[in-house]
Amino acid sequence: MALLYRRVLLKLSGEVLAGTQKHGIDPAITGSIADEIAAVHADGVQVGIVIGGGNILRGASTKGVSRVAGDTMGMLATVINSIALAESLSEQGVPAEVLTAVHIDRAGEFYTASRAKALLEAGTVVVIAGGTGNPFFTTDTAAALRCAEVNAEVLLKATKVDGIYDSDPAINPAAVRFTSISHAEALSRQLKVMDATAFSFCQENDIPIIIFKLMERGNLRKSLEGSSVGSIIRTGG
Secondary structure: OOOOOOEEEEEEOHHHHHHHHOOOOOHHHHHHHHHHHHHHHOOOOEEEEEEOOOOOOOHHHOOOOOHHHHHHHHHHHHHHHHHHHHHHHHHOOOOEEEEEOOOOOOOOEEOOHHHHHHHHHOOOEEEEEOOOOOOOOOHHHHHHHHHHHOOOOEEEEEEOOOOEEOOOOOOOOOOOEEOEEOHHHHHHOOOOOOOHHHHHHHHHOOOOEEEEEOOOOOHHHHHHHOOOOEEEEOOOO
């Protein structure tokens, strides 16, 4: 089946990298994610990635330090995760570079939109670390921002569930999954799969969002083919 998108921004949570150990980085998980990315990269898809840092440290919930300091610590955690995934991609023979919004010599090149786009056009997977480079913003918002900056056609939000539900499916067995919903309705229903700032930014910039379950083999490709493997959020629903 033909792919609908040729330049995408993939948002990964840090927690997913920990696997069953709940903390740190599980090489089997980064390897599995790299496999999925390698498969679509081989078909010419240009992939940018933003990863959270919750498997190492959640900045906003860090005790004993200020919010600004905690968020800065969280941004550094995303750099660690980005390096790990870039290494896994390189082991698969996929060219990958870490760009970071916080200056860290030797960890990655400093992020600029023009540099990211040049790498994408050259066939390099770009792992964008450091969030927005500022406190008080989540990595969901960073992903939305980077998606717009690099002119990606869609924001892919990889989660532990297979889309957006009207209630928590872990609590309510009768929860209903949306196959398609508008940004405005997602905001009005206060759906928690992404933060409101990210939703609003995507709405204002007409960025479609696909929510899909990451750890089912082939789902990344299926989401790019338009298969119903999750939920899509777009203008008009």
